[in-house]
Amino acid sequence: MHTNTLAGMLADLSASRYSCRELTQSFLERIAKYDANLNSFITVDEAGALVQAEEQDLLRAKGSHGPLSGIPIAHKDIFCTKGLKTSCGSKMLDNFVAPYDATVVSRLASAGAVVLGKTNMDEFAMGSSNENSFYGPVKNPWDETRVPGGSSGGSAAAMAARMCAAATGTDTGGSIRQPAALSGVTGIKPTYGRVSRFGMIAFASSLDQGGCFAADARGAALMLSAMSGFDPLDSTSSETQVPDYTESLGERLEGLKIGIPTQFFEDGLDERIATPVRQAAKELESQGAYCVEVALPHLSLSVPTYYVVAPAEASSNLSRFDGVRFGHRCDDPKNLNDLYCRSRGEGFGVEVKRRIMTGTYALSAGYYDAYYLKAQKTRQLISQDFENAFSDVDVLLGPTTPTPAFKIGEIVDDPVTMYLNDIFTIAVNLAGLPGMSIPCGFADGLPVGMQLIGNYFSEATLLRVAHQFQLATDWHQKIAPGYA
Numbered sequence: 083m084h085t086n087t088l089a090g091m092l093a094d095l096s097a098s099r100y101s102c103r104e105l106t107q108s109f110l111e112r113i114a115k116y117d118a119n120l121n122s123f124i125t126v127d128e129a130g131a132l133v134q135a136e137e138q139d140l141l142r143a144k145g146s147h148g149p150l151s152g153i154p155i156a157h158k159d160i161f162c163t164k165g166l167k168t169s170c171g172s173k174m175l176d177n178f179v180a181p182y183d184a185t186v187v188s189r190l191a192s193a194g195a196v197v198l199g200k201t202n203m204d205e206f207a208m209g210s211s212n213e214n215s216f217y218g219p220v221k222n223p224w225d226e227t228r229v230p231g232g233s234s235g236g237s238a239a240a241m242a243a244r245m246c247a248a249a250t251g252t253d254t255g256g257s258i259r260q261p262a263a264l265s266g267v268t269g270i271k272p273t274y275g276r277v278s279r280f281g282m283i284a285f286a287s288s289l290d291q292g293g294c295f296a297a298d299a300r301g302a303a304l305m306l307s308a309m310s311g312f313d314p315l316d317s318t319s320s321e322t323q324v325p326d327y328t329e330s331l332g333e334r335l336e337g338l339k340i341g342i343p344t345q346f347f348e349d350g351l352d353e354r355i356a357t358p359v360r361q362a363a364k365e366l367e368s369q370g371a372y373c374v375e376v377a378l379p380h381l382s383l384s385v386p387t388y389y390v391v392a393p394a395e396a397s398s399n400l401s402r403f404d405g406v407r408f409g410h411r412c413d414d415p416k417n418l419n420d421l422y423c424r425s426r427g428e429g430f431g432v433e434v435k436r437r438i439m440t441g442t443y444a445l446s447a448g449y450y451d452a453y454y455l456k457a458q459k460t461r462q463l464i465s466q467d468f469e470n471a472f473s474d475v476d477v478l479l480g481p482t483t484p485t486p487a488f489k490i491g492e493i494v495d496d497p498v499t500m501y502l503n504d505i506f507t508i509a510v511n512l513a514g515l516p517g518m519s520i521p522c523g524f525a526d527g528l529p530v531g532m533q534l535i536g537n538y539f540s541e542a543t544l545l546r547v548a549h550q551f552q553l554a555t556d557w558h559q560k561i562a563p564g565y566a
């Protein structure tokens with residue numbers, strides 16, 4: 083059952099080849115078998131999942147079920163789930179049980195998805211390797227000495243090891259696309275505002291966006307159709323109509339104009355990445371698309387810009403964790419200041435503290451103009467680059483990451499090298515555009531991802547290009563040895 087695609091499972095459930103309960107049970111068994119080693123789940127809700135699956139069996143029997151009825155999924159532990167721990171990968175929230183569901187969670191529940199559990203992640207979604215989690219690193223199923231990527235590494239690894247049919251993630255600077263690439267699965271981060279941020283614990287509010295992982299583009303389209311849409315509880319969610327993303331998947335690519343950003347292949351991009359990505363572009367050309375070079379001249383400013391904007395917003399967002407209202411509180415505080423200092427000192431990990439310090443510094447009087455204001459200006463230049471590119475092309479294509487998965491521990495003490503891992507993904511968040519990563523080859527046995535970037539609200543185009551590519555190739559069907 084687990085090697086099937088999400089759409090394949092829906093067809094099997096409709097044909098009563100197995101029940102929702104049986105499907106859920108089989109994923110729970112895989113989690114029990116593999117996850118003690120991979121560490122991709124923080125919480126597994128076996129009892130709850132079986133109850134939900136049985137409910138879906140009843141709804142299916144009555145013929146009144148939703149579009150994802152009985153599909154077992156996992157939620158990144160950044161999405162609030164009523165009655166189930168939501169830790170955000172932090173000691174700070176290790177004791178936090180949300181009193182409500184995030185909109186993403188409630189929408190997928192009304193579509194009929196069954197929640198297997200909550201996945202591991204970098205603390206407060208800060209990281210590119212999943213080594214910043216209070217719950218320990220996640221292992222990459224393709225090579226257990228390597229990282230799965232981050233910050234949605236638990237969701238990506240759970241998907242790669244087929245311990246769920248799909249999973250949610252969030253992407254502030256690449257946290258869906260980068261782990262999708264390093265773990266060899268399909269991942270999409272939609273346009274900023276497409277998916278509600280209500281109940282999604284905030285890291286950097288102007289960049290954060292929820293999305294999903296699946297085995298293929300059709301699965302991602304089914305998930306995104308259910309997750310997206312205006313939410314009165316999120317004032318930045320968009321009122322733009324949500325199409326059924328599966329409807330246009332079948333349209334051919336004749337005449338599609340693909341832009342290949344020159345800057346993505348400069349500075350000696352690893353040939354093990356460049357070659358499969360160029361090959362993928364050729365495959366799309368053989369289907370009738372055509373490629374032209376485009377320039378994103380300010381791309382190199384994206385990482386420094388992000389590392390002012392994101393920590394600034396984080397320092398403000400994370401001030402709510404004060405030991406009073408949520409989460410960890412130190413023992414025997416002597417006074418209010420001691421309560422704040424020790425609760426935060428004990429509750430946050432090293433990377434989170436580094437971001438809070440940088441962000442607070444960037445926002446302080448006297449430095450604001452030099453850093454934050456300047457970063458807002460360069461952000462505008464980066465958006466402008468994309469606007470120029472999209473006046474000429476339909477989609478952009480390039481690598482998702484500069485290298486394949488690196489070793490656990492290899493760069494954990496070198497934050498700048500770690501930050502540069504997102505060099506191809508971060509600009510997309512600064513501009514608020516949709517982006518996607520799909521498997522397109524291997525480098526020394528490790529998955530390589532290609533990135534597709536679209537204009538605002540062009541998720542349907544990205545999914546269609548990915549689907550047409552996947553009809554002609556089988557990279558997305560490869561499962562890590564030992565997990566097939």
Ligand code: GLN
Pocket residue numbers: 207208209210232233252253254255256257258285392504
């Ligand atoms: N790796 C980036 C960071 O550490 C992006 C993380 C994300 O997208 N959540 O901030």
